[in-house]
Amino acid sequence: MRIGLDVGGTKAEAVAVDDDGDIRARVRLATGWGGEEVVRTVIAAVHAVATDASIDMSAVSSVGIGIPGQIDAATGRVSHAVNLGVEDLELAAEVAPVLGVKVRVENDVKAAALGAYALRGGVWGIHPHGGSMAYLNLGTGIAAGIVVGGELWRGTRGTAGEVGHMSVDPVGPLCRCGQRGCVEAFAGGGAVAQRWGRPGRFPVLDVFDAADAGDREAIELRAGIAQGVAAGVRILVLTTDVDVVVLGGGLTALGDRLMADVRVELAASAAASPFMRSLRLEERVELLPSGSPAAALGAALIGAAHNPESEEVLAHG
């Protein structure tokens, strides 16, 4: 059995995956703040999901952890995970000896990309090594993970998929990165919440509701979200020509309300341009089903994968 974790800013999700790739157990815990608490959360989540799957830790062959921030996949070190209060953490080295299994760590968006690919049947289904997919994560920030032939496309320096910081409007809203008109400045949950500026638990949902009610500022923000997401889809398909772009992340809780707007945007460029029309982007965008444990499942796959380029962090305990 392989265990995969998705460690987010508020909750950590763990899944236990059997040899057929089926999820046998799934648990959620609140994530603690800071390095020590993150380590504690990871260990607790692994034990909890093992218990839930009625297995002993000796039956766990690997643990994979998807977590925000900059990840050194070779060593399992996490840096700049600001939402977790982690500046630098040797996560694999801290938890592997306690758990007694090998542990691999990956950026949560990259893990979710692999998980989304698997959920679409990419790994165990009809295309054992075929097809390609981009996973566009619409969360506080925006970034993509690209999967080709079942493997993550990392790029030379691990920054492949950073389409959130492509500017698509020189006079667009200021991005937290410092540029204007980035995809993320239009459609990132953090940027939208900041510009909306009103209190609320899920500001993007409030924006959609207010836009439906005729609020002009909300209508503009809502239009920008669709423009940003559509631009992200275009960048990914024009550059890499992946089969499909799967949208995931917090914003996708809006479901069809988001997708309808994005499809209108994609239809507009298709109507303007025979070339864009030939790409059939509207048919190549999918929504990750709400509540899919993509990142945790992807992390389980990463934990189990044989990667000759990365030094495995082996258990000493």
Place this chain on the structure above:
Amino acid sequence: MRIGLDVGGTKAEAVAVDDDGDIRARVRLATGWGGEEVVRTVIAAVHAVATDASIDMSAVSSVGIGIPGQIDAATGRVSHAVNLGVEDLELAAEVAPVLGVKVRVENDVKAAALGAYALRGGVWGIHPHGGSMAYLNLGTGIAAGIVVGGELWRGTRGTAGEVGHMSVDPVGPLCRCGQRGCVEAFAGGGAVAQRWGRPGRFPVLDVFDAADAGDREAIELRAGIAQGVAAGVRILVLTTDVDVVVLGGGLTALGDRLMADVRVELAASAAASPFMRSLRLEERVELLPSGSPAAALGAALIGAAHNPESEEVLAHG
């Protein structure tokens, strides 16, 4: 000996490449107009470069042809090569029986990408299978070829690298594709010539000269060229994280006059954004040396490559 051709709108270039990858002979012929003339040009160019290399056709192991338009690499069919007067042409099937060797056909930008990779030492040099590169072709239109580990990244439908039609300004100039503010609408030689609208053999050069002389319209066009090229570079690196972006095509005849402007644009986004600065884009952009036979060399490599996915068009003659 392998022969590679770059069939352009006005001239066809052929190279003969030995087993070490060195170019042993190189010839140029004027390209005829229309399918029959293109076939005649290809055959004449192959014979001419073989003669120049002092070899008999029996010593030629393969012929590869880089040509504009939509290419079916599996069958060697060329479609929509408007600059050549070709709507549909079974190019490989027409020339292979006459030449008596196997013939492969590839889009000229993709061929140039492989050739540029080889010229950088990617194939025979220090990185036999490593490294990644995008070749951004700045010609009448704009498109890129992406090479990873020595192989072309074609994408699912062969459209990977079509970054010329990514809009980076919703109110930018109208592109011939129908959208506004495409990279190609800003920086494509055809688009710039059309907006400049004055006669001249090399309108983009005239624009640069006029801009130097203080012409306001030329200054604006020149600024747009740098913006478009810089956007193309950003799209490629943010999405695929290739090691390096090599600029080639007609506009690169401007050399440092173009590169200086592009570097200023990239420096501006680096100054605005710590994230963009961390990507070090200025150091990752190179100019293909002027006159490099990248497309012909790349075509020779494609002709010689073993590609199990494509049906070889074998000689019958």
